[in-house]
Amino acid sequence: MKFKFAFITFCKVKYIQILSRNIGGKVPTTPVNTLEKYQNKKVVVDKNTLNLLERLSLVKCDTTKGTKVLEDSIAFADKILHINTDNVEPLYSVLEEENLHLRTDKVTQGNCQKDILKNASITEDDYFVAPPGNIPLQDIKAEEICELTK
Amino acid sequence: MNKLTTYTIKELHKIYRDKLLTPTSFVDLCLQKVKQTSELNAFVTVTEDEAENHGVESEKRFYIDKKSRMLDGITFGIKDNFCTSNITTTCASEMLKNFVPTYDATVYARLRAAGACLIGKCNLDEFAMGAGTVDSIFGPTRNPWGYDKSNDDWRISGGSSGGSAVAVSSGACVAAIGSDTGGSTRNPAALCGIVGLKPTYGLVSRYGLIPLVNSMDVPGILTRTVEDAATILNCIAGPDFLDSTTIKKEFDPVSITDDFDMTKIKIGIPKEYYCEGMSQEVIDTWRYVADLLENQKAVLKSVSLPHTSVSIAVYSILNQCEVASNMARYDGLEYGFRAEENYSTEELYASTRSQGFNDVVRCRIFAGNYFLLSRNYDKYFVKAQKLRRLISNDFKNIFNGDDHVNILLTPTTLSDAPLYKDFMSKHNRDQCAFQDYCTQPANMAGIPAISIPIRLSKNNLPLSVQLMGPFLSEEILLNVAKRIENIVKFPAVAL
Numbered sequence: 308m309k310f311k312f313a314f315i316t317f318c319k320v321k322y323i324q325i326l327s328r329n330i331g332g333k334v335p336t337t338p339v340n341t342l343e344k345y346q347n348k349k350v351v352v353d354k355n356t357l358n359l360l361e362r363l364s365l366v367k368c369d370t371t372k373g374t375k376v377l378e379d380s381i382a383f384a385d386k387i388l389h390i391n392t393d394n395v396e397p398l399y400s401v402l403e404e405e406n407l408h409l410r411t412d413k414v415t416q417g418n419c420q421k422d423i424l425k426n427a428s429i430t431e432d433d434y435f436v437a438p439p440g441n442i443p444l445q446d447i448k449a450e451e452i453c454e455l456t457k
Numbered sequence: 458m459n460k461l462t463t464y465t466i467k468e469l470h471k472i473y474r475d476k477l478l479t480p481t482s483f484v485d486l487c488l489q490k491v492k493q494t495s496e497l498n499a500f501v502t503v504t505e506d507e508a509e510n511h512g513v514e515s516e517k518r519f520y521i522d523k524k525s526r527m528l529d530g531i532t533f534g535i536k537d538n539f540c541t542s543n544i545t546t547t548c549a550s551e552m553l554k555n556f557v558p559t560y561d562a563t564v565y566a567r568l569r570a571a572g573a574c575l576i577g578k579c580n581l582d583e584f585a586m587g588a589g590t591v592d593s594i595f596g597p598t599r600n601p602w603g604y605d606k607s608n609d610d611w612r613i614s615g616g617s618s619g620g621s622a623v624a625v626s627s628g629a630c631v632a633a634i635g636s637d638t639g640g641s642t643r644n645p646a647a648l649c650g651i652v653g654l655k656p657t658y659g660l661v662s663r664y665g666l667i668p669l670v671n672s673m674d675v676p677g678i679l680t681r682t683v684e685d686a687a688t689i690l691n692c693i694a695g696p697d698f699l700d701s702t703t704i705k706k707e708f709d710p711v712s713i714t715d716d717f718d719m720t721k722i723k724i725g726i727p728k729e730y731y732c733e734g735m736s737q738e739v740i741d742t743w744r745y746v747a748d749l750l751e752n753q754k755a756v757l758k759s760v761s762l763p764h765t766s767v768s769i770a771v772y773s774i775l776n777q778c779e780v781a782s783n784m785a786r787y788d789g790l791e792y793g794f795r796a797e798e799n800y801s802t803e804e805l806y807a808s809t810r811s812q813g814f815n816d817v818v819r820c821r822i823f824a825g826n827y828f829l830l831s832r833n834y835d836k837y838f839v840k841a842q843k844l845r846r847l848i849s850n851d852f853k854n855i856f857n858g859d860d861h862v863n864i865l866l867t868p869t870t871l872s873d874a875p876l877y878k879d880f881m882s883k884h885n886r887d888q889c890a891f892q893d894y895c896t897q898p899a900n901m902a903g904i905p906a907i908s909i910p911i912r913l914s915k916n917n918l919p920l921s922v923q924l925m926g927p928f929l930s931e932e933i934l935l936n937v938a939k940r941i942e943n944i945v946k947f948p949a950v951a952l
Contacts, residue, residue, distance in 0.1 A: 338731050364822045
């Protein structure tokens with residue numbers, strides 16, 4: 308008899324728990340199916356593109372690891388390319404409906420040469436100093452890359 | 458001493474009036490706390506002299522001039538990507554390790570004008586690129602929750618404003634400023650058990666915030682209570698002549714009332730925010746808060762934001778593109794690190810940038826430039842901007858029309874704070890893709906969002922939820938958050 312009572316109480320408690328779960332029933336019970344779609348083909352970035360990116364980025368030391376991360380980033384981005392965006396305008400700024408102010412074309416700041424030069428590592432006679440220009444970046448050869456990564 | 462982890466702005470002002478403490482003595486207590494908790498590594502620079510001077514000024518206004526300001530004697534920390542004149546601003550990068558700005562970020566200037574006292578500059582992931590505050594040249598920031606000196610593993614603070622979150626939760630300061638591009642304020646707030654507010658894009662000036670993604674960056678607010686977040690917001694928000702992307706309309710200060718009418722509030726539960734990999738405890742907490750709000754007579758309903766699941770991939774494209782463009786300014790000539798290289802200007806640039814940036818930054822520049830190549834521009838960059846509109850429209854559809862809701866309730870993070878070793882086993886992009894799932898859509902749409910701590914997980918770590926609302930709905934968000942806060946009574950960390 309006691310067991311039966313315990314069993315019924317247990318069932319009731321369970322039932323109440325299930326009911327209370329249903330109150331929060333607006334919170335989903337299963338994860339959503341993602342709209343992302345993995346492309347099956349492997350992303351490979353060729354040597355020419357890598358050289359171009361290195362010149363554009365002005366960042367040296369393109370290593371195997373770096374290439375792998377780049378290819379992964381592209382694969383990650385490729386998952387959304389299949390979604391239809393016909394007749395959708397790009398959204399460049401979330402303030403596109405606001406009027407943003409333009410200040411009047413008047414000089415309001417100045418006389419701060421010292422401040423501006425203060426953070427430069429090398430200056431000469433109130434100028435920033437740069438090495439010779441118009442020399443393209445040297446190609447980094449494979450051996451050098453190995454050296455750099457060591 | 459433990460009171461330091463619970464003091465609110467209101468309480469402190471009363472304590473000052475009653476002379477139980479004075480601004481200078483409180484500043485000293487905070488500085489002591491910084492020293493005691495130095496192992497957590499919340500600060501890049503502790504500004505002891507400034508803190509003391511600011512404390513003295515506050516004290517004078519409080520007791521001698523009898524004209525105290527909104528934040529007199531309130532200590533704060535600011536993320537080290539906000540410019541502070543004559544105080545180094547490093548972005549936790551070799552590139553800016555010795556950079557001393559000559560001007561103040563507007564947010565900092567406004568906090569100072571309101572009387573707040575600067576305790577220090579807070580740690581972050583290098584250039585705010587991360588979700589853990591693990592990629593800083595000054596080392597990672599540790600979460601005070603579950604921290605045990607004798608254990609060699611510990612919980613991450615979340616990021617990228619992890620230093621700001623830890624400074625507030627550990628009691629080193631009352632409030633802190635972070636930045637929020639994809640969740641960088643809400644994520645560490647959630648993992649450290651404090652309140653994190655991301656205001657509407659354009660409500661708070663970005664002037665002097667070193668940019669990561671200009672179209673999404675906003676200064677964020679980290680405090681221990683919702684009311685304090687509102688007070689700080691009231692001091693820093695509003696149009697700024699120096700930032701053309703601030704909203705021109707005058708800012709109406711938000712007010713929080715205890716008798717806020719919840720019956721008029723319609724709350725949406727977006728089903729897409731339950732994603733693969735979310736922990737059961739997070740779901741249960743989400744459900745717990747939904748029930749709690751329903752008991753408060755708010756109207757709840759299930760809604761759909763269909764493009765949520767692609768948002769993180771779209772965000773990653775846009776983030777890397779803007780990063781590639783933004784990082785172009787670091788060439789070693791005018792400021793920042795300069796490599797020893799004299800062969801040519803281009804060689805100098807390349808060497809400087811290779812040595813000055815960590816691999817996360819370099820990889821994002823690389824990927825960004827790939828997406829921006831003229832042959833890829835439409836395929837990736839324009840495509841992502843189009844998807845951004847669809848994501849933003851999802852929110853507009855939910856917040857407008859006959860069947861609209863006023864706010865949305867979602868989780869903030871997918872789990873409680875991960876262990877450092879587990880977190881480091883993943884690559885930066887996977888870390889962010891996982892951690893930012895629920896937070897970055899608000900940045901994509903520019904809408905305000907707040908994370909509030911709810912209860913503790915089995916591991917005794919904070920679990921939080923997020924509220925989002927339409928443009929400039931900070932007041933409703935904060936009032937609903939306040940109601941939740943009153944009911945859940947989330948504890949302070951025991952240090």
